[in-house]
Amino acid sequence: MSAIVEQALIEKLQKLPPQRQAEVRDFVEFLAAREERAAAGARLGESLARLDALNLPPLSDEEIEAEIQAARQDRSTRRA
Numbered sequence: 001m002s003a004i005v006e007q008a009l010i011e012k013l014q015k016l017p018p019q020r021q022a023e024v025r026d027f028v029e030f031l032a033a034r035e036e037r038a039a040a041g042a043r044l045g046e047s048l049a050r051l052d053a054l055n056l057p058p059l060s061d062e063e064i065e066a067e068i069q070a071a072r073q074d075r076s077t078r079r080a
Contacts, residue, residue, distance in 0.1 A: 013024060
């Protein structure tokens, strides 16, 4: 965003009453959160594509349970 546009937005924002400024802030926070979610979704999609490209066999139920238990043990150890 150019400095001229930023300054114009700031000037307009400063002219708004406090309640409207709060609404603008909330809207900007909403837009930022939406961008973060979209970026996270894109990263997840890329990760899934890379994982799929490995052509690994699926985990068995026992392997999944072992991974869960290992993660729980690791978390428990870090808390102590």
